[in-house]
Amino acid sequence: xxxxxxxxxxxxxxxxxxxxxxxxxxxxxxxxxxxxxxxxxxxxxxxxxxxxxxxxxxxxxxxxxxxxxxxxxxxxxxxxxxxxxxxxxxxxxxxxxxxxxxxxxxxxxxxxxxxxxxxxxxxxxxxxxxxxxxxxxxxxxxxxxxxxxxxxxxxxxxxxxxxxxxxxxxxxxxxxxxxxxxxxxxxxxxxxxxxxxxxxxxxxxxxxxxxxxxxxxxxxxxxxxxxxxxxxxxxxxxxxxxxxxxxxxxxxxxxxxxxxxxxxxxxxxxxxxxxxxxxxxxxxxxxxxxxxxxxxxxxxxxxxxx
Numbered sequence: 001x002x003x004x005x006x007x008x009x010x011x012x013x014x015x016x017x018x019x020x021x022x023x024x025x026x027x028x029x030x031x032x033x034x035x036x037x038x039x040x041x042x043x044x045x046x047x048x049x050x051x052x053x054x055x056x057x058x059x060x061x062x063x064x065x066x067x068x069x070x071x072x073x074x075x076x077x078x079x080x081x082x083x084x085x086x087x088x089x090x091x092x093x094x095x096x097x098x099x100x101x102x103x104x105x106x107x108x109x110x111x112x113x114x115x116x117x118x119x120x121x122x123x124x125x126x127x128x129x130x131x132x133x134x135x136x137x138x139x140x141x142x143x144x145x146x147x148x149x150x151x152x153x154x155x156x157x158x159x160x161x162x163x164x165x166x167x168x169x170x171x172x173x174x175x176x177x178x179x180x181x182x183x184x185x186x187x188x189x190x191x192x193x194x195x196x197x198x199x200x201x202x203x204x205x206x207x208x209x210x211x212x213x214x215x216x217x218x219x220x221x222x223x224x225x226x227x228x229x230x231x232x233x234x235x236x237x238x239x240x241x242x243x244x245x246x247x248x249x250x251x252x253x254x255x256x257x258x259x260x261x262x263x264x265x266x267x268x269x270x271x272x273x274x275x276x277x278x279x280x281x282x283x284x285x286x287x288x289x290x291x292x293x294x295x296x297x298x299x300x301x302x303x304x305x306x
Contacts, residue, residue, distance in 0.1 A: 004034035007102060007169075008081030011089045012071040014042040017050050019216070020089040024054055032098040038079055039089075040071040067186035068165065076180060081172065086191075088166040090216035092121065100211045101169045104157065112174035112203030113195065115163040117212035119150055127215055129154035130207035131162040134192060136248045137255055139236045141192065144207075160207040165191035167213045177201050184293060187227070189235035196243045229276045233264070234283035241293050 009027065013020040020039060027037055037057045041048055042065045052059050060078055062071065072086055083105060085098070101114050118128040129145030141162065145154050168191060178197045181190050195205055240252045261284065268277035 004032060005082040005102065005106065006080060007032065007035045007083045007085055007098065008038060008075075008079035009035055009085045009087055010038045010040065010072055010075035010079060011087050012040050012042055012068060012075075013044060013048075013051065013089050014065065015044045015046050016089055017044070017046055017048055021050050021054075023087070023089050023091060023093075024051070024057060026092040028056070029095045030093060030098055031095050032102070035098070036080065038075045040066075040075045042066055042071050067183070068188075069181035069185055069190040070183045073180040073183065076175065083172065084170045084175070086165065086168045086170065087213070088215065090121075091166055092214045092216075094212065097211045097213055100208055104206060104208055105169065105171060108204075109173075110202070110204050111206050112171050112177075112198045112201075113163045114169045114206040114208055115160075116167055117145075117150070117154060117207075117209045118164055118166055118215050119212050121214040121216040124150045126150050126154065127217070128164045128166075129209055130158065130160035131164070133161040134239070134243075136240075136244045137251050139240045139252055139256065150212075154209045157206065157208050157210060159204055161205065162192055162195045163205050163207075166215050166217075174198055174201075174203055177203075185231070185235045185238065187231040187235070189232075189239045193239055193242060226275050226279045230279040230283050232283075233260075233280055234286050237283075237287045238293050241287070 011020065011023060024037065024039075027035070037054075038060060039051055039057055040060045040062060041051070043062055048059065048061070051057060058078065060074060062074055066074060076084060083102060085101075087093075097116060101116060104114055105111050115128065117126065119125065120127050126145040126148050128143045131144060132142045134141040143164075144160070178194070178201050182193050182197075183190075185193065198205060237253070237256055240249060240256075244252055264280050265277065268274065268280060
């Protein structure tokens, strides 16, 4: 263990104690021994005694829902590791998943972030095997290998454009350089924004396909939630405003307002999803009324989305 740098594993819980305990059980089986496990609870209303029962877990209870970025930042402030592994609570890991990630970081100090292969839980279907860059005009990203059967075709190690927030190993040195996760986002796009900041600071982002984790995906917010509609659309525009410049930014904003807005309006109306339509226009209104998104700042977390 003395030769292994300490890895602080940080996971966020929000009314998913059973799922979080399943993650902890899988972490108990990992071969890498020099770890600390930190679970940040985002003001859950449920009983947390099942999580608190694990003596190896440090449970931090927030008095308010800080979102993905704010919750992880709370964990960072309590962590002691040389590396921080941000791991979604709706994931499970293999016993030998961590050593290749740490080894890669130890061998190349220019690497600031690394993500393993991510496979949908209970399947052999790939969710993430690296990423292309976000299109500067549409604000859309595209994952490599998405929905392909995992036949080992992505068992390589390479530089990639964006890490994945479900499983992201980050060096303490990077965080000291670029700062904490941008809390402005609350949910979605925050790790993409963080990746862009890392690259501008000279760090590399890597994908490692020699190891993998399993993702149950969207356990906390749901696959078709109003919350997701609001933050995905709000933060898509926020991301572009913070990371795209000049004529490209103008084109991206024109694309959103002239194509995405009418397209989504028709989609939600045709499906009778008027609560989603309202959330979509709240996302639009937020960007029209918040002119400064350059700072990494908190915002009111208790606002009603529905």
